[in-house]
Amino acid sequence: MSASSRDGGGFLGAEPTKSVCHEPRCRMTHPRDWIEVRKEGVFCKPGGFFIDPMHPAEIAVVTHGHADHARAGHGDVFATYETLAIMRARYGETHATIAEHPLTHGQAVDINGVKVSLHPAGHILGSSQARLEYNGATIVFSGDYKRRADPTCVPFEPVPCDVFVTEATFALPVFRHPPLEDEIVKLLTSLRQFPERCHLVGVYALGKCQRMMVAMRRAGYGETIYLHGAMVRLCELYRDFGIDLGPWDLVTPENAKTLAGKIVLCPPSALQDRWSRKLPDVLTVAASGWMRIRARAKQKGVELPLVVSDHADWDELLQTLSDVGAPEIWVTHGRDDALVYAAQQMGLKAQALHLIGYEDDSE
Amino acid sequence: MRAFSRLLERLYFEPATSGKERLLLDYFATTPDPDRGFAVAIIADSLSLPNFKRGMVLELIRARTDPHLLAMSQDYVGELSETVAHLWPSALKERSVSANEDSTAEASEGRLPPLSDVVHNLRHKPKADLPAYVADLLDCMTSPERWALLKIGTGSLRIGVSARLLKQVLAKYGNQPVEQVETLWHGVDPPYEDLFAWLEGRADAPVVHEKLTYTPVMLAHPLEEKDHRLILPETYAAEWKYDGIRVQVVHSAIGRALFTRTADDISHTFPDVLEHLNFHAVLDGELLVLRGDDLGTFNDLQQRLGRKSPSSKLIKEYPAGIIAYDLLMLEGEDVRSQPYAARRALLQAALEHHQPAGIRMSPDLRYKDFAELESFRGSVDNASVIEGVMLKRRDSAYVAGRPTGPWYKWKINPKLVDAVLMYAQRGSGKRSSFYSDFTFGLWKGNELLPIGKAYFGFTDAELKELDKWVRHNTLQSFGPVREVRKDLVLEVAFDAVHRSTRHKSGYALRFPRISRIRWDKPAQDADRMDALEGLLT
The missing domain is CATH 3.60.15.10 (Ribonuclease Z/Hydroxyacylglutathione hydrolase-like)
Structure with missing residues (x-):
């Protein structure tokens, strides 16, 4: 045209x-x-x-x-x-x-x-x-x-x-989304400040999850990232398309208790679901554009809101x-x-x- | 300023007190004077910035934003400070739309002045220069930083940190008793450098004198069955325990003040009470609505609580007064080391001499043995404002804190009804994945009317079971609230019941808690509304 x-x-x-x-x-x-x-x-x-x-x-x-x-x-x-x-x-x-x-x-x-x-x-x-x-x-x-x-x-x-x-x-x-790098710094700082707490991050399973993983890797976070079952297939798919997400593993009843000080990703709906109870001393994180609005983050019980949007x-x-x-x-x-x-x-x-x-x- | 903004941001979203404590301790340890002291002052709301007003902020944003977009934005966000923080047209990188953002978080570090500079300018700049100063600052801030700045100006941070908690954290920071921090608190000023020097062991405690200070109060233990044999009339004096709020009234050469048990200064809320104390003294007593000889209920008192400047009409309708039960200072002399009996005699004499309107002596409850005391306690009726009996050793000195032995509180037996669970809501903090807030009701005809809400009173195991029951018996959800099948009976305990026009049922319960889950009881056998009516008198 x-x-x-x-x-x-x-x-x-x-x-x-x-x-x-x-x-x-x-x-x-x-x-x-x-x-x-x-x-x-x-x-x-x-x-x-x-x-x-x-x-x-x-x-x-x-x-x-x-x-x-x-x-x-x-x-x-x-x-x-x-x-x-x-x-x-x-x-x-x-x-x-x-x-x-x-x-x-x-x-x-x-x-x-x-x-x-x-x-x-x-x-x-x-x-x-x-x-x-x-x-x-x-x-x-x-x-x-x-x-x-x-x-x-x-x-x-x-x-x-x-x-x-x-x-x-x-x-x-x-709505003006801050740079993603700044939001990742917030997450990693909190992990240092509360090393005994499991940082459970609510992210949309497709897209947001993988983008966050790549951004954490770029910020130097090399540890295993643990995933809710709903994310696994999509992460494998991203990997098959050549996107390197670094080491990750599924949260299981066996390893759940050992995830203090680790980052776990789950769909937003699982943040306050019974599923999260098995994790040790959860610090609730959510990554979404909506997190910019304080009342909205607080209403959802989010302790560390990250303003990250696709x-x-x-x-x-x-x-x-x-x-x-x-x-x-x-x-x-x-x-x-x-x-x-x-x-x-x-x-x-x-x-x-x-x-x-x-x-x-x-x- | 950056560190302070980050602190506020984390405190705002942190639900657990222990978490807030950790964040504050970290901040004190890593932030230099005088910034950390000003941060304390801002959080404690003890900083006065008379020229930084909401109206000024509104004018600034109106000059920079399309009015329709401003209205739509505020409508969506709700709160002005937050709307302005997000909306402020900024030259910062958060606006950039470039596809390769390689700017780092650290690039902007240090671009903001320290908190102490900001506070100094907000306090001392001429009023006419203030808008331009604030606008310049907002220009080089991110949205959370702007929110922090606007919150400093407009007060009411709403970050869930009370003055009491702040003092506890300061005490913990310096490994000092909280009572000592409370004693010093009203004698030191922002930015509290002398206080921090003492807490860090670099200096002696600041000298506090000739100020209106709060004196830490003495607290009582609940009387348990094993203690009953200790209660003899020659050892323990008895008096009623009133259902108002515990206060400390101070009047000295330099002024008057009214403090709550947690050291909050509520002088502005009760100017009438301050007027009452017509001699130099520090009194410990109960704040109540007093109409001549009539003691108002807690509901009456609630009309007065939280009003920063009550109207004269409100004061006239709900006149506040004090039932005095102890004396800490009299005419400049500290009498706390004297025995209880001696302090009471001094108090009695002072009240008789000065005849203050609106301050009355809490009467001595004479009893010949424990059985008689028990019958006094049993005779308390619901309509009164008595919630139990206080027992105080006649020979005890006035000691800050909660020592075991000298003082006991013996509350009246709770009243009980069997109510039906109607709605459940998820709790907060550790209980956020559990349905742990419960609304329950009583039958009226074939209809259930809600009578109250409780979120405590069960064990963790019961909590889990209740949570499961709620999830399996949900009828419908309204946001975080679930309506459940009207099948489960809860035994609810409470201290008193009053008529209320604010509740659909017409009654309000005082201190409701769940005392038992009646898995065994069919819902149709739960109590009817008449049960409450019967408990009214």
Whole structure:
């Protein structure tokens, strides 16, 4: 797509079509006429496919492997090799009832006349934005994304388009994630200060877990990191994709009592579950963007909150709108009112899609 | 300033007292004077910064933020200091959006002035220069640092460290008795360099004189069955134990003060009580609402507690007074070494001579033998504000702390009802994975009405069993609270029951605790509301 998309009538030149565009002299089909929000998710009408559908769909384009975006039971699934591997690890080899269609970043396919390609989103291993081109107009679905460095995945790439669809998980100016290195220092300092306590860190099992492990290694922590059973398969998968997580081991009834002064990673839901009782003198740690809000951390009984997020913070969101340069912004899940307002202040056309079902909490 | 901000951050989230203690000890050991002393002053809320106000902070942030985004943010975060801390437009690296962040945590170390400089400037800068000074500081801070700075200014840290705990930690730091720290406390000023020098063994204890100081109080042990034979009328004096709060009233040449048992100065809350003491003395007594001869209930007193500056209407409606039971100083003379009987005689004479309004002598309870004392205790009715009997050796000196023998407290027998468990909530700290806070109710018709909540009174084994029961009998969850099947009966003990308009059931229990789990009893056989009505008188 060329820069011409943003001059002239404001739209791309393309072959004459059954134009349903309401602008005079306009020959492209605006995405609002071929993208629809349905209860299953976002639907591309001419392509006959959904993006990150919440219910089994005939054709699905999946941006990344988190459970609220990647579900089992679709017919044809288009996603990156990594995302498909994650889906197989979570749902079994037969999660797609017809076929998997692995894509590399930048590679385009035609789905019923719509040109679809995936581009790095920097969120977790394999995460992508989905670019759709139809009748001369392009729309990019960012999925979940961040702009910070993350050695466990390919960094976000701005993709020029007519409509940019963005998440808004942390879309308030109070959300500014501190550097990851500082948060890791907090954890390692606490480990020195409370060497008799087991440091139990609540992290999302996919992405956050592995990113934290790599960051601890980079900060010089070489000891075995102990894992809740839910993390193991995904850590093996990251390892198979060449990401070195250092030595780790599963928490078992036998070794649990010996984990004083060690770091144990578990899903956030296990922090206050009975599972954690067998660990010695637990110090509760959680790594999430939400930890910035004190009341929220305290309410969850977290003693050491680490502000670590795989989503864009406020500054990153605004930076991204400006980097992508799309004249029109659609906002999916999160604090859409603030981001819509800020985008309008930047002179962009912006609206909220009010998608439901994508989780706020499972960060 | 950085170290102080880190300390506040950890204290805020640390639920265990032992953990808070460790964090403070580490901080004292690694932070130089005068910073650590100012930190103590800030935590103890004994630093006055009259020009650093909420309004100033609001003006600063309004000048820097879009009003809609500010409103949305504050709506989301809730608290102003935290909203501003997060929202402040900062030039720091936390804003950077570069894909290769190789800046290290240490790069910014030392960019902030020491805490003592900050405090000095906040106190002494002309009011007109203060906003610019605070803004400059905020500019070069991270969000937790900004929060710490704003909290210094607006007070009320809410980090769960009381003045009492702080003194205990200081005592532990210097391996000194806490009573001595408490005695010195009101005679020393921030940044407490003389106090730290003494605690570290580098100097003698600071000399404290001519100040309004708190004198550590003498405490009683519960009377156990084996002690009953010791209680003879010629050895032990008896008096009622009142259900108010224990206080120390001080009046000397330099002023007046009212302290709680834990040495908190509550003078501002009870200006009427300070007025009452019209001679130079230190009294030990019970703070109650006193209307002429009527003693108010603890509920009455609660209307007055925690109000920093009570209105004259409130004071008139709930006038506070003292039931005095001991005398520590009289006209500048320390009488603590005199026997209890002699101190009481001095107290009695002073009260008769000065006739203070609103201060009354706690009457002597004369008894001829233990059996009679027992019958006095048994006759206490619920409506009164008596929670038991105090027994004090007639020949005992007034000693700080809780020595065994001279003083006993003998509380009245608790009242009991069989209630049904209705809701359970997870506890905190070590109990955070257990359902250990329980709401229970009594039957009214076919309906259960909640009458109270308790979170103690069982063994660890029972706690585990209860936790299991809750998890298997949950009907629905509301956030951290679970509603359970109305199947389990708990025997609940409490000291008294009062009518209450704040509770749906119409009653409020005093000191409820779970005394037994009645696994055996069917829920429909639990007590009905009438049981409480019967216990009212």
